[in-house]
Amino acid sequence: MAMLTVTRIVTLTFLSWLAVVTVSFFVLRLVPGDPVDIYINQMNINASGDVKALYRAAWGLDRSVIQQYGIWLFGFLTLNWGDSFVLGKPVLSILSAGLRWSAAIGITGFALALITGFCLGYAAALRPRRIADKLSRALAVGGQSLPAFAVGLILLWVLAVKLQIIRPFSGGNVENLLLPILLVAFFSTGSISRITRAAFNEVAAAPYMRTAVAKGHSQASALWFHGRRHAVIVLMAGIAPDLAWIVGGTAVSEVVFAVPGLSERLIAAVTTRDYPVLQSYLAIIAFWIVVGLQLAGALRRHLDPRLREAL
Amino acid sequence: MTFGNIWPKRKRAIAAFAVGISLMTAALLTPQSAWAEDKLIIGQTFLTNGLDPSEGSVGWTLVTHGIGEQLFSVSKQGKIEPNLAETAIENSDGTWTITLADNRFFSDGTPVTAKMVAAGFNRTGQTNPSARSTSGLLSFHAVDERTLKVHSEKPTKILPSILAEWAFPVYMEKDGEFIFTGPFAVESLTADKSIDLVPNPHYENAENRPELTIRRIPDGQSLALAFASGELDLAFNLPVESLSMFAGDKAKQVKSFPVAYQYMMWMNTSSDVLQDVRVRKAIDMAINREDLVAAARAGSVATGAFSQTYPFAAEKELPLDVNKANALLDEAGWIKGEDGVRRKNGQPMQLVLWAYPQRPDLITFQPVIRAALAGLGISVKTQVTESPTDIAKSGAYDLFLWAQHTAPAGDPAQFLSLFLETDAANNYARWSNAEYDAVIEQLRAEGDTDVRAELARKAQDIIATEAPVSFLVTPEWHVGVSVHLKNYEPWGSDYYIIRPDLQVSK
Numbered sequence: 001m002a003m004l005t006v007t008r009i010v011t012l013t014f015l016s017w018l019a020v021v022t023v024s025f026f027v028l029r030l031v032p033g034d035p036v037d038i039y040i041n042q043m044n045i046n047a048s049g050d051v052k053a054l055y056r057a058a059w060g061l062d063r064s065v066i067q068q069y070g071i072w073l074f075g076f077l078t079l080n081w082g083d084s085f086v087l088g089k090p091v092l093s094i095l096s097a098g099l100r101w102s103a104a105i106g107i108t109g110f111a112l113a114l115i116t117g118f119c120l121g122y123a124a125a126l127r128p129r130r131i132a133d134k135l136s137r138a139l140a141v142g143g144q145s146l147p148a149f150a151v152g153l154i155l156l157w158v159l160a161v162k163l164q165i166i167r168p169f170s171g172g173n174v175e176n177l178l179l180p181i182l183l184v185a186f187f188s189t190g191s192i193s194r195i196t197r198a199a200f201n202e203v204a205a206a207p208y209m210r211t212a213v214a215k216g217h218s219q220a221s222a223l224w225f226h227g228r229r230h231a232v233i234v235l236m237a238g239i240a241p242d243l244a245w246i247v248g249g250t251a252v253s254e255v256v257f258a259v260p261g262l263s264e265r266l267i268a269a270v271t272t273r274d275y276p277v278l279q280s281y282l283a284i285i286a287f288w289i290v291v292g293l294q295l296a297g298a299l300r301r302h303l304d305p306r307l308r309e310a311l
Numbered sequence: 312m313t314f315g316n317i318w319p320k321r322k323r324a325i326a327a328f329a330v331g332i333s334l335m336t337a338a339l340l341t342p343q344s345a346w347a348e349d350k351l352i353i354g355q356t357f358l359t360n361g362l363d364p365s366e367g368s369v370g371w372t373l374v375t376h377g378i379g380e381q382l383f384s385v386s387k388q389g390k391i392e393p394n395l396a397e398t399a400i401e402n403s404d405g406t407w408t409i410t411l412a413d414n415r416f417f418s419d420g421t422p423v424t425a426k427m428v429a430a431g432f433n434r435t436g437q438t439n440p441s442a443r444s445t446s447g448l449l450s451f452h453a454v455d456e457r458t459l460k461v462h463s464e465k466p467t468k469i470l471p472s473i474l475a476e477w478a479f480p481v482y483m484e485k486d487g488e489f490i491f492t493g494p495f496a497v498e499s500l501t502a503d504k505s506i507d508l509v510p511n512p513h514y515e516n517a518e519n520r521p522e523l524t525i526r527r528i529p530d531g532q533s534l535a536l537a538f539a540s541g542e543l544d545l546a547f548n549l550p551v552e553s554l555s556m557f558a559g560d561k562a563k564q565v566k567s568f569p570v571a572y573q574y575m576m577w578m579n580t581s582s583d584v585l586q587d588v589r590v591r592k593a594i595d596m597a598i599n600r601e602d603l604v605a606a607a608r609a610g611s612v613a614t615g616a617f618s619q620t621y622p623f624a625a626e627k628e629l630p631l632d633v634n635k636a637n638a639l640l641d642e643a644g645w646i647k648g649e650d651g652v653r654r655k656n657g658q659p660m661q662l663v664l665w666a667y668p669q670r671p672d673l674i675t676f677q678p679v680i681r682a683a684l685a686g687l688g689i690s691v692k693t694q695v696t697e698s699p700t701d702i703a704k705s706g707a708y709d710l711f712l713w714a715q716h717t718a719p720a721g722d723p724a725q726f727l728s729l730f731l732e733t734d735a736a737n738n739y740a741r742w743s744n745a746e747y748d749a750v751i752e753q754l755r756a757e758g759d760t761d762v763r764a765e766l767a768r769k770a771q772d773i774i775a776t777e778a779p780v781s782f783l784v785t786p787e788w789h790v791g792v793s794v795h796l797k798n799y800e801p802w803g804s805d806y807y808i809i810r811p812d813l814q815v816s817k
Contacts (some may be wrong), residue, residue, distance in 0.1 A: 032698035041700060043368050043477070044719035046444045046729055048736055054440035087360045088367030088439075094360075097502045153532055160540040169526055169533075170352050170542040258528040258537075260503030268529070271669070 009298075013290050020286040021076075021279070025069050028278055035059065035085050035273040042272065059085050059275075072279055082276040086268070091276045095262055095284065102261035104177055106250045109184025117189040118235065121196025125204060125227075126220055136197060139190030152183050152256035168257050180253035192239065199234035203227035229303055236300045350522045351795055353809065354534050354543040358527035360502060362489045364431070364480050365438040371477035376506065376525060377809030379480030379491040382409060382428070383471040385721035387802045389621035391471045391760070395423060395481050395492060397457075399471045401758060407470045409459040416513035417483055418496035425453035427483045435478060442478040445725070449473070468758040472722035477806065494520060494811040503527060508809075519814045521795075538563065538791040545799065546791035547808055551608045554789060562794055567609060567787045570804040571618045571718050574603070574610075574672065574784040576664075576680070577703065577711040581741040584660060585709060589643040591778035593636035594710070595629070597687050598680060603784050606679050607672045613782040615771035616717050616726055620802070623723040623764035625771040629782065636687055645688070653688035661690045662709040667699040672786065673712040680710075703739040711739065714786075716804065723767035724754050731770075731779065742779035 036055045040047040047055075056062045060071065060082075075082055081091035120139075123132035159166045159179065167175050203209065203226050212222035251263030262281060269277040301307045359372035364379065373379035382396035393399075397412045415423040429451035436442045436449055443449075447464025454460050461470060473479075482489050494517075495508035504527060510520035526543070528534040535553035538546035541562070549565065557563045578585045578594065585591055600612040615625025637647075645653040645660050653660040664680060666673040674695060681691040691710075696702050703711055717726040729735050732751050733743040747770060754766045774780060790801040798816045801808070 032696075032701050034698075034700065037700040037704075041715075043371065043441065044716040045441050046476075046719075046725040048444070050447075051440050051444045052736075054443065058440060084367070086367055088363075088365075088369065089361055094502070153536065156533065156536045156540075160542070161536055164540060167540070167542055169354065169528060169537040169540075170524075255530050256533050258504075258526070258530070258533060260501070260527070264529065265503065 009294060013294050016290045017283075017286050020290070021073070021283045022069070024282045024286070025072065025279055026065070028275060028282075029065050029068075031273070033273045035275060036061065038272050039086060072276070076280060076283055081280045084269075084277050085274045086272050086277075087274075091280045094265060094277065095280055098260060098262035098265050099284075101177075101259050102250050102254070102263055105180045105184055105253055105259060105261060108177075109181040109250075109253075110188060112181060112185040113188035113192055114235075114239075116185065117192025118196050118231070120189065120193040121198075121231070122200055122224070122227075124193060124197040125200030126223055133197070136190065136193040139186070140194045141190070143187045143190035148183065148187055148252040149256060151186065152179070152252060155179050155183065156256065176257070176259060180250075180257045180259050183253045183256070184250060192235065195235050195238040196231050199231035200227045202234075203230050233300050233304050236296045236303075239296065350524060351544040351815070352542060353523055353525045354528045354537050354546045355525060355808065356527070356529050356531065356534060356548060357805075358503060358506060358525060359500070362497060362500065364478075364482050364489065365435040365442075367439075368441075368477070370435070370439075370441075370480050371806070373480050373491060373493070374477060375806055375808045376493075376508070377495040377811070377813065378493045378497060378508070379482060380493045381475055381479050382411075382481065383475040385475055385718075385803065385806065387620075389618075389623075389718070389721055391475055391721045393471075395428075396471075396474070399474075401468065401470070405463075405466050407461040407463075408454070409461060409470075409474075411457040411459070413457070415492060417490045417492055418511040418513060419485070419490050420513050421483065421485075421490070423481065423492060424456050425459045426456075428481050429453045429459055431482045431484070432479060434484075439478055441476075444478075445473045445476065445720075446470075468756065469722050469724065469763075472720045476720045494813075495523060495809065498522075514811065516811070520811075521813075521815050523809070523813075525809075535791075541793070543791070544793040544795045547788075547801075548805070549789040549791050551789065557791060564792050564797060565789050566792060566799070566801055567789050568801045569611060569618050569620055569785050570788050571620070571716050572714050572786055572804065573613060573616060573618065573717045573782060574607075574670075574676070574786060575613070575616075575713050575715065576781040576783060577708075577713055577739045578779055578781065579706060579709055579711075579739075579741060580779050581706060582709050584662060587643050588777055589639040590645065592776075593639040593643075593687065594684060594689070595775075595778040595781045596632045596639075597636040598683050598781060598783065599631055600629070600783055602679050602683070603676050606675045607784060607786065609787040609789070610784045611787070613785050615768075615775070615782050617723060617767075617771075618717075618785045621718055621721070621723070622760075623718075623767035625768055625775070627775075629775060633686065640687060647688040651685075651688055652690055659690060660688065661692065663692050663694055664710040664712065665694045665696060665699070665702055665708045666712040667696055669697075669699075670714040672784075673714060676712055676783070680712075703737075706739075706741060712783075713739075719806070723763065723770075724751070727751055727754065727767060727770050731774065740779035742777065744773060744777055744779075747773045747777075 036052050060068060079092060083089060084091055084094055087094060120132055120136045124136040127133065156168065160168055166178065168179050200223055204223055209222055209226060212226060213219060250261060251267065253259065254261040254264035255267060265277060266281050359369055359376060361369050364370040364373055374381065380394055382394060383391050384394045386392045395412055395415050397410045399407055399409045401407050411423060411425060417423060432451045446467040450462045452460045467473060480491060482491050494511055494514045496511045498507040498509050500506045506525045508523040510517040528537055531550040532553065534546050535549050535556060537543050539556055554565055557565050578591045580586055604610045604612060614628055617624040640653055644655045647653050664677055666677050668674060677693040681693060684691045702708055728751050730737045731742060732738065733748050750766055750770045750773065754763060757763050757766060792799050795815050799813060
């Protein structure tokens with residue numbers, strides 16, 4: 001039974017991923033802009049029709065779109081991701097070099113946001129309308145309304161230019177990564193804390209809380225012990241959109257703080273219509289989101305037996 | 312677990328968090344080696360992604376980083392000059408003989424020989440289409456230690472200029488590594504992030520050059536803030552809106568220089584309105600180029616297809632004469648109505664002016680040009696596209712603002728031929744003029760640089776008379792330098808940023 005469930009989940013995950021990468025492949029080809037023309041203009045190449053044909057053949061653009069899709073999909077699944085049009089280097093090496101930077105920023109920033117957001121949400125639920133609650137609300141509103149790019153530049157201006165306490169461009173890796181991580185964390189902490197607060201509030205209103213307090217336990221400890229599991233379950237369901245935001249948040253961080261990550265490479269690839277880089281990037285991100293959602297679901301099922309029964 | 316024992320755990324967590332924060336603070340406050348006084352840090356929006364000159368555009372980045380050099384290069388004055396080569400002579404059979412300069416070395420001390428140069432160039436030609444763009448495939452054969460014979464697939468009179476294109480840095484491959492001849496040698500490369508360079512010990516005056524780190528900072532605003540924070544000794548291509556930040560700062564200077572990415576406006580000569588040369592001339596005459604320079608907050612008025620730094624630039628100023636422009640439109644039958652709009656056969660004079668966001672200055676120009684043409688009685692609608700080549704090629708436009716490097720290898724023929732000759736691949740204006748085509752044919756067949764310059768000026772005169780394109784502004788770029796590089800002079804657009812003369816100022 002368990003084996004069947006796992007097989008079904010893996011199949012569904014793969015089919016979801018395949019649907020996303022297939023649609024994105026063909027949508028990319030519909031975007032206006034010929035990669036050969038863009039490259040030739042960008043590099044000031046004195047290109048006649050012959051030279052353009054050479055580029056088309058070298059980049060595989062002389063084949064039908066269906067053939068290109070088949071070649072790319074087979075190559076991706078067998079770890080032959082082709083060469084970047086612009087850089088002329090294997091996409092796998094380009095993206096794997098960027099992945100470690102993006103993972104460092106995205107995962108650390110999100111983990112930081114989870115810890116601080118969860119603690120803040122708990123404190124906000126414990127003392128409504130006090131400082132933690134107000135801070136949580138301010139972060140949520142700020143995270144939704146402030147442009148990430150501007151916040152990043154302000155961080156640079158204050159910490160690097162005015163206070164000169166950090167060297168994000170010439171310092172070591174810790175200095176390179178600190179501000180991008182904080183930026184990613186900043187934009188996720190608010191929403192995580194509000195979800196957590198709401199989950200703890202549900203528990204705080206439950207009758208068994210009065211029983212716990214009547215037994216002599218403090219409100220804080222009673223809320224923690226009776227509410228944390230429920231809060232984690234609710235949070236797992238609620239952070240799915242934030243998984244996608246990690247990607248967007250990382251892109252802004254990478255550009256502003258010049259971190260050579262995956263997303264920063266994507267922006268350059270969009271401008272130049274570097275299809276091999278774009279397609280492989282989208283495939284990785286689709287994989288990340290689909291698997292992330294499944295893992296979150298699995299964790300929720302682990303924590304809540306009712307969900308296991310419903311499966 | 313009981314309620315009471317959670318507090319010790321929480322205290323432990325707080326203690327661990329405090330230790331973590333302390334360690335991070337200590338790490339931040341510990342001086343980094345990158346700040347060593349004897350190593351300069353250069354900030355640029357781009358960086359080489361590898362060291363194989365046959366891959367993508369790596370050849371260009373190697374030269375601009377001061378790692379690679381070509382046989383010929385474009386001087387500050389825009390002239391083709393020998394570099395690793397001494398002479399280039401065209402033979403009677405159309406081949407060329409190149410003699411290499413004496414006493415030039417790769418960074419490992421190996422002398423530069425014709426055999427090594429030929430091996431590198433032949434490899435690049437086979438694998439990189441950009442090396443075949445101007446004259447087809449070039450074949451190189453070593454005649455002796457210092458002599459190369461070159462055969463080109465298509466005949467050419469300008470081989471030195473072709474060899475100054477970015478696809479042709481000289482290199483040798485040794486044990487899977489690439490070794491170059493430039494003033495700096497590669498110490499380490501972190502893809503997309505930074506490259507550490509040391510002076511090439513076998514290059515003249517090596518002892519005067521500092522060690523360098525080139526740091527890639529793709530966003531212009533971040534680059535400006537990195538320079539403002541003192542992290543960079545040189546910031547290449549600062550956004551114009553950031554320059555006020557450095558006014559009055561004695562430790563930092565901003566140096567502006569003209570670049571060859573000329574701003575222009577194509578006029579679609581196949582459109583109903585613009586097929587009349589009088590209309591095109593009127594539009595060209597009504598645009599105040601000084602207003603465009605003011606809108607972009609940098610640059611100078613264009614006189615023709617080329618920046619004034621080139622010897623083949625047009626010398627005469629392009630006229631600004633609104634009265635004559637009005638008279639030309641009247642003469643062409645476009646009469647101004649009471650509403651201020653010109654009409655012909657009952658049809659109002661309406662044009663669509665395109666630009667693209669990849670060059671923000673062009674977007675800035677749109678309202679300025681629209682206002683100038685409104686004064687003439689021409690109604691202009693502005694449009695923006697992210698795919699300029701598609702629109703320009705399709706011909707679905709009237710006016711198109713464009714930026715183009717018009718002399719990437721220091722020669723005028725490429726632009727004049729590729730963009731304006733009848734049926735040329737990039738003839739976006741769809742213009743055809745027999746006299747112009749004849750001049751370009753002469754230009755192609757001429758080898759003497761002075762005569763070529765004269766022919767290029769003649770071609771620009773014809774363009775000015777027929778106005779298939781309106782040359783508008785020669786833009787300027789801005790380079791920030793710290794006191795360590797206060798004597799650095801930028802030139803050569805983004806082709807020669809780090810040069811042999813990059814030395815620490817005393």
